[in-house]
Amino acid sequence: GAGVSQSPSNKVTEKGKDVELRCDPISGHTALYWYRQSLGQGLEFLIYFQGNSAPDKSGLPSDRFSAERTGGSVSTLTIQRTQQEDSAVYLCASSLVTRVSRHSPLHFGNGTRLTVT
Amino acid sequence: AQKITQTQPGMFVQEKEAVTLDCTYDTSDQSYGLFWYKQPSSGEMIFLIYQGSYDEQNATEGRYSLNFQKARKSANLVISASQLGDSAMYFCAMRGAGNNRKLIWGLGTSLAVNP
Numbered sequence: 001g002a003g004v005s006q007s008p009s010n011k012v013t014e015k016g017k018d019v020e021l022r023c024d025p026i027s028g029h030t031a032l033y034w035y036r037q038s039l040g041q042g043l044e045f046l047i048y049f050q051g052n053s054a055p056d057k058s059g060l061p062s063d064r065f066s067a068e069r070t071g072g073s074v075s076t077l078t079i080q081r082t083q084q085e086d087s088a089v090y091l092c093a094s095s096l097v098t099r100v101s102r103h104s105p106l107h108f109g110n111g112t113r114l115t116v117t
Numbered sequence: 118a119q120k121i122t123q124t125q126p127g128m129f130v131q132e133k134e135a136v137t138l139d140c141t142y143d144t145s146d147q148s149y150g151l152f153w154y155k156q157p158s159s160g161e162m163i164f165l166i167y168q169g170s171y172d173e174q175n176a177t178e179g180r181y182s183l184n185f186q187k188a189r190k191s192a193n194l195v196i197s198a199s200q201l202g203d204s205a206m207y208f209c210a211m212r213g214a215g216n217n218r219k220l221i222w223g224l225g226t227s228l229a230v231n232p
Contacts, residue, residue, distance in 0.1 A: 042225060043162075100150070100152075102167035105164040110161045
């Protein structure tokens with residue numbers, strides 16, 4: 001079956017512009033995560049969606065970042081007024097259930113590489 | 118605070134040999150899970166292996182095994198019979214008891230397999 005799909009794979013934008021990153025999780029996966037990976041760094045948690053519950057936004061670095069998940073499936077991460085420090089790879093992941101484990105690990109997309117010039 | 122430490126920024130191994138990638142963790146939770154992921158140059162994070170804190174045996178998945186030493190809080194990944202396709206970044210991550218959602222990630226180890 002299809003894995004997690006992210007688009008675009010690469011995005012170059014000018015400082016101050018808004019960008020939208022899309023994630024299409026694996027069908028049937030109830031949990032969806034956004035992570036950010038900067039060069040030489042581990043993964044930084046951004047936001048988490050689980051079913052109809054309120055999202056966990058505790059990882060969003062500023063109010064310029066927002067995300068939504070429509071119909072419990074596709075998610076969009078929006079960065080407003082982009083800054084150069086926003087340049088990173090943005091990874092989306094989904095899991096079958098909330099509690100990640102051997103039977104329900106995170107499945108990642110290939111990421112969107114964002115470059116802010 | 119929970120933390121994952123991967124002390125080897127880069128590793129080299131000869132094809133067909135075994136290699137161990139180190140991971141130590143810090144947590145006060147009694148129940149936790151440890152994951153290893155592989156990230157090739159394509160960028161996708163690929164799940165390799167999982168070890169639960171209450172698992173009595175070390176996890177194994179094909180050529181991957183996890184050397185779990187609970188008292189030392191280490192969860193090293195062992196790759197046997199290395200292949201050229203094993204060249205990638207490898208990340209260790211932990212799920213705590215109180216937070217099932219946010220995995221804590223190490224900074225990764227870059228593995229290069231030489232022919």
